[in-house]
Amino acid sequence: MNYEYDGTFFGFLSAVFDAWHDGIEKAESIRTEGSLSLFDEPRSVCTDPGKARRILEALRQQCGGRACHFLYYAFMAELPDREDPLLLYLRLAFRYKNKFLHHLSDEPIWTVRQMARKTGNERHKLLGLLRFRELSDGMLYARLAPSCAVVPLMAPHFVSRFPEERWVIHDVRRHMGVLYESHCLSLIEIPQTMQELSLSRDEQGFNQLWQTYYQTISIKERRNDTVRRSFMPEKYWPWLIEDAKHS
Template structure:
């Protein structure tokens, strides 16, 4: 008989252990398939659900508009199922924390050509390991997801800093952007909180959709190619508020006067404010009137009285 007492687990501890037990992903023993989906993130999660339901690994996962059909195989078209997508999204938390799961969404927004397979391989590896693999940098999928998440983070913060609104005649504040990645879903909360007292629209010219805030909620709005706002100058010439040119002139004047020519460093400036953003920045547009520095310094006259630190002349 053992001299040491045996500690028995309580019913609550047993239930907790059972709840946190992680099941590994099922074996994908059927022949691989090509999958096609509608291009949405929910659609991709539905494809992941179908992969394990069919037990058939993906040869490829392609949006419907970009499907490349093979000679002998037709892709399996997967219709988006929000219930299945939510089940997959919630189930990922058994194998990774929320931050790691969010990185998968950011990788999807990066729009890299093979992002669907990359996300699937990362999720599949985590499920087969039965744990979070975010620190396993020996895995190429982990490194790529981490790198894409960092690029998205930088682009998100640049958009939050570089968006310039113009007021239209009906009181709407409009801004056009053209980011490298699809960052509108990531900046919506920032602008909704910061500009909660005004109506605004941020339009992504490259992807033909935008965010619209109506003082109550922020919605995604779609534009056709024919009706979408074009260049910044075209919008300004037709619908700008009559005071907007003055606001831009004041902003440009402020920018010019806080600038210190002696400390100009173009290389550093372009690193923090890349050239591709300049066409949408008010301070980078041609000046309607040349910049004149403020002439508020009195020259020291030869032989004149010197000013002491306190401002009084020394006699």
């Protein structure tokens, strides 16, 4: 049996729930909608938060909270065919139960741990690299294009840092963002056409000052982009305010 879901984490867990109900060993694959051919005889699964929470709660009770953490972070890595190792990971989790995390020699468990590490590492880097700008209406706005879907994972950190502000973190690669307003956090869709920013007058001044400072202290003859890339991958450079040609 092949299962199709909507690409969300809860959608994937809903498909896992149905696969378990049908007999998990009969599940051939779980894929996002449209990725299976007609010859695969896909069964479409609707996202059901109740089913998803039952899978997560069973995993937490039998294997501990860290097992849930690795599962979620691995899913958010958005690697190709991620569902295969995640499904095997869950099968082994419910087999080994509370000794599950000690079985790193099992390839699916190790693979999922590495996927989760990829997401965690990028989240950690971007927490320090994210640049907010003040828009003309007073809202703080930041944009980035991460490899992993880390924006929802970054949001709690900034809720703690800016609890009284209005802000949005925009993932331009996925055309979505996290909006924090009136002490409420929500995921939003952001149209691809949103390109121009209306910055506040103060923000325009601060941007210019920061860029001038950055250019002043730099030494052209000692610029070494190879070393720079070792500290900060080039894919993050376009989102740095201090680099005038990218901002």
